[in-house]
Amino acid sequence: MAVNMIVCCKQVPDPEAPPAVFKVVNNKMTLPAEVKPVIGQYEEFALEAALKIKDTAGGKITALSLGNNFVRDVIKKSLAVGADELILLEDKAFEDGDSWSTANALAAAIRKIGTYDVVFCGRQSSDWDAGQVGLGVAEILGIPAVTLARKVEVTAGKAKVERVIPDGYQVVEVTLPAVIVVTSGIGALRYATLKGIMAAAKKQPVVWKPADIGLEPSKLGAAGRRSKLDKLFQPVKESKCEIIGGDTAAEAGAKLAVRLREAKLL
Amino acid sequence: MAEYKGVLVCGELADGKLASITAELLGCGRKLADELKENLSCLLASDKVGEASKEAIAFGADKVYAVEHPALKEYQADSYMQVAEKLARDVSPLVILIGQTSMGRDSAPRLAFRLGTSVTTDCLNLSIDPATKLLVQTRPVYGGNAQAVFISESMPQMVTVRTKAMSPLERNASRKGEVIPTKIDIDTSKVRTKVLETVKEEAVGIKLEDAPVIVSGGRGMGGPQPFQTILKELADLLHGAVGASRPPADNGWVSEGLHIGLTGKIVAPDIYIAIAISGASQHTAGCSGSKHIIAINKDPEANIFREAQFGVVGKYEDVVPAFTNKLKGLLAG
Ligand SMILES: Cc1cc2nc3c(=O)[nH]c(=O)nc-3n(C[C@H](O)[C@H](O)[C@H](O)COP(=O)(O)OP(=O)(O)OC[C@H]3O[C@@H](n4cnc5c(N)ncnc54)[C@H](O)[C@@H]3O)c2cc1C
Numbered sequence: 001m002a003v004n005m006i007v008c009c010k011q012v013p014d015p016e017a018p019p020a021v022f023k024v025v026n027n028k029m030t031l032p033a034e035v036k037p038v039i040g041q042y043e044e045f046a047l048e049a050a051l052k053i054k055d056t057a058g059g060k061i062t063a064l065s066l067g068n069n070f071v072r073d074v075i076k077k078s079l080a081v082g083a084d085e086l087i088l089l090e091d092k093a094f095e096d097g098d099s100w101s102t103a104n105a106l107a108a109a110i111r112k113i114g115t116y117d118v119v120f121c122g123r124q125s126s127d128w129d130a131g132q133v134g135l136g137v138a139e140i141l142g143i144p145a146v147t148l149a150r151k152v153e154v155t156a157g158k159a160k161v162e163r164v165i166p167d168g169y170q171v172v173e174v175t176l177p178a179v180i181v182v183t184s185g186i187g188a189l190r191y192a193t194l195k196g197i198m199a200a201a202k203k204q205p206v207v208w209k210p211a212d213i214g215l216e217p218s219k220l221g222a223a224g225r226r227s228k229l230d231k232l233f234q235p236v237k238e239s240k241c242e243i244i245g246g247d248t249a250a251e252a253g254a255k256l257a258v259r260l261r262e263a264k265l266l
Numbered sequence: 267m268a269e270y271k272g273v274l275v276c277g278e279l280a281d282g283k284l285a286s287i288t289a290e291l292l293g294c295g296r297k298l299a300d301e302l303k304e305n306l307s308c309l310l311a312s313d314k315v316g317e318a319s320k321e322a323i324a325f326g327a328d329k330v331y332a333v334e335h336p337a338l339k340e341y342q343a344d345s346y347m348q349v350a351e352k353l354a355r356d357v358s359p360l361v362i363l364i365g366q367t368s369m370g371r372d373s374a375p376r377l378a379f380r381l382g383t384s385v386t387t388d389c390l391n392l393s394i395d396p397a398t399k400l401l402v403q404t405r406p407v408y409g410g411n412a413q414a415v416f417i418s419e420s421m422p423q424m425v426t427v428r429t430k431a432m433s434p435l436e437r438n439a440s441r442k443g444e445v446i447p448t449k450i451d452i453d454t455s456k457v458r459t460k461v462l463e464t465v466k467e468e469a470v471g472i473k474l475e476d477a478p479v480i481v482s483g484g485r486g487m488g489g490p491q492p493f494q495t496i497l498k499e500l501a502d503l504l505h506g507a508v509g510a511s512r513p514p515a516d517n518g519w520v521s522e523g524l525h526i527g528l529t530g531k532i533v534a535p536d537i538y539i540a541i542a543i544s545g546a547s548q549h550t551a552g553c554s555g556s557k558h559i560i561a562i563n564k565d566p567e568a569n570i571f572r573e574a575q576f577g578v579v580g581k582y583e584d585v586v587p588a589f590t591n592k593l594k595g596l597l598a599g
Pocket of ligand 1: 015016043070125129133205290348409483484485486487510511512513525526528529530531541542543544545546547548549552562563564565570580582583593
């Protein structure tokens with residue numbers, strides 16, 4: 001069965017940038033220009049989950065992203081690795097939302113797309129880490145959701161999902177359409193092939209504005225929030241690491257043992 | 267306008283007993299309820315709740331709603347949500363506290379969206395604003411590179427709380443409270459998922475969460491083998507457990523259960539030895555509660571040295587065996 005899939009992808013500042021470059025200024029996270037935007041890590045895993053299904057069962061993948069001022073080369077990576085279509089909810093009105101307003105806008109866009117068997121989301125965005133949007137979308141659409149998926153197979157109206165639980169996993173069967181929220185362990189997102197990159201360069205993303213998904217601006221972004229961000233701050237952390245040296249690494253290792261005994265840690 | 271009253275903890279059972287996260291939530295909930303001059307209640311839903319209700323009272327609850335139903339034996343969202351939503355609507359609390367656990371991560375956002383409110387996940391700190399009486403919710407964001415303070419703009423005010431972030435009250439078996447056996451029907455025809463199989467991959471030996479010493483390896487270990495030899499030998503010597511950052515789990519070098527961090531386990535041992543781990547904030551989020559962190563890394567600039575109290579710069583292949591050997595001698599002598 002050819003599977004219709006939607007993958008929700010967010011553009012975020014590279015979460016792997018060294019912690020020291022993350023600076024809060026006036027309640028906003030400010031990052032130096034050398035920190036490049038990327039597709040969030042768990043959305044990349046979600047894309048890979050969809051691509052694996054397309055490899056075996058065939059089907060169509062629509063990447064869907066909400067934000068503003070997308071860097072085209074970054075977000076078009078979804079097309080380069082094998083998504084068939086890219087829809088951007090791109091407008092100033094979509095900025096500074098919370099999980100509530102984001103899930104509402106994505107759900108409205110998914111309704112407009114209309115045909116889908118699986119909506120893939122990442123378990124949490126790589127910037128705000130809230131871990132809610134996938135479940136919110138499922139609730140709004142009134143479809144089931146399975147979270148923490150690390151393996152997904154689709155057969156005749158159902159998906160079989162390996163879901164991570166503490167100290168193990170479950171195999172869960174879910175009726176489609178469904179939201180599947182992906183965790184790591186599914187495998188890193190494949191590299192784009194040269195052919196994929198060239199094909200993506202020729203495709204233009206479809207851009208939808210608030211009116212296109214039939215939502216009032218008052219329901220979107222910052223205006224549509226149900227929680228208020230009161231303050232963003234960075235607790236001061238003093239670091240005072242005692243580096244144990246030695247003529248060789250092995251000697252340093254032995255000295256570390258002595259030092260930890262001395263300090264009565266071990 | 268509905269009237270909102272009290273603080274509700276959505277509790278959990280572990281092996282039939284009150285889960286430690288629930289005792290932590292009750293400890294924090296008690297303080298919030300006292301400050302608000304409100305009641306603290308607790309939902310416990312399982313196939314059998316039993317003595318856990320009394321435990322919840324001993325740890326601070328005024329009221330326990332005990333919901334027993336065969337469909338609640340193993341957590342399944344579509345069954346559990348019917349109970350949680352019904353109870354939340356009936357009780358109509360001001361504040362709902364849920365654990366940032368496997369079950370809480372899956373259930374809290376669903377409940378929030380059903381109730382039409384927001385939830386702030388993974389909170390580390392909660393307090394009551396003296397002026398507005400609203401819940402002030404602090405959680406890490408950007409992988410732990412910053413913290414954000416949120417205020418709900420809708421009721422009830424919902425949060426999930428990170429494990430080990432709050433202290434339980436001293437258990438007091440003479441504390442008075444009321445257990446309310448509550449019957450809630452579950453329409454099993456609305457359950458759209460089916461658990462075909464549950465596979466436990468429990469590690470042999472001491473559990474990661476309980477280990478006083480954790481020897482943790484990262485991507486720099488290069489493969490599965492050193493986890494079973496070099497790291498295991500050190501962990502055994504110290505009566506500790508082996509852990510890992512996310513990449514070794516993603517690569518299948520170790521089981522997913524050993525993955526420590528924001529999206530893995532939260533641990534707080536006496537000693538955490540981070541070996542060939544760069545110290546990304548998403549990793550240290552899971553181990554920063556450790557009493558002492560010791561880092562071994564070949565890169566002197568690695569961020570883990572900002573978190574650690576003691577460190578050695580060098581290749582783990584050279585450093586760790588020498589460290590283990592010396593320690594063996596010292597511990598024997
Ligand atoms: C939303 C989100 C959630 C995440 N959740 C988690 C989480 O829960 N847990 C987690 O761990 N990560 C998590 N990550 C990933 C995290 O950002 C890092 O990518 C990850 O922690 C890096 O793991 P690492 O330190 O083992 O690997 P690397 O960053 O690759 O570091 C390897 C280190 O090994 C050192 N090294 C290499 N060879 C040797 C040697 N021979 N001897 C000594 N040292 C050596 C290197 O100098 C380097 O410092 C998350 C990321 C995101 C975006």
